[in-house]
Amino acid sequence: MRLQVLCLTLAVAASSLTAAGRARAQGVSPCRDADSLSAVLVDIVTKYTAATDPYLIEARDSLRLPNVPANQVVLVSKRSVCRDAVTAYAAHATGNTATLSGRVYVVQAGSTYIVWDPDYAYSQPDAATIMTFDLQFNLLSIFPR
Numbered sequence: 001m002r003l004q005v006l007c008l009t010l011a012v013a014a015s016s017l018t019a020a021g022r023a024r025a026q027g028v029s030p031c032r033d034a035d036s037l038s039a040v041l042v043d044i045v046t047k048y049t050a051a052t053d054p055y056l057i058e059a060r061d062s063l064r065l066p067n068v069p070a071n072q073v074v075l076v077s078k079r080s081v082c083r084d085a086v087t088a089y090a091a092h093a094t095g096n097t098a099t100l101s102g103r104v105y106v107v108q109a110g111s112t113y114i115v116w117d118p119d120y121a122y123s124q125p126d127a128a129t130i131m132t133f134d135l136q137f138n139l140l141s142i143f144p145r
Helices: 001-017 037-048 052-064 078-093
Strands: 071-075 105-109 112-116 130-134 139-143
Touching: 001 078, 037 052, 037 071, 037 105, 037 112, 078 112, 078 130, 078 139
Parallel strands: none
Antiparallel strands: 071 105, 105 112, 112 130, 130 139
């Protein structure tokens, strides 16, 4: 249930942005800029990674997120990290890959990257797919699945 709330929150936030567009053009950073949607993602990741509530801890563990304090949850803007994140995300995307934008939000929580391309639609336009990776971009989890 809590994972469904997470995905629904992200989907609603993504649909409220009007000018996202596709960004496959050269010279465009693979990192999405900090905006209200990235703030929602950082807040949600922080809620799980810094959780003390047993239900959130259980969800955190099932998502393979680390237990870290809020000050260790940051939006990444380094192009090389985002470029690797785009590659890893695309390698594990199994749905409607034509919707991949080539630009992602990357949140680092300790030794874990949380990656999201809000344009990617696994099977329906309002389903968010978030992937977690270690620092070498080995897949830890995909949700919701």
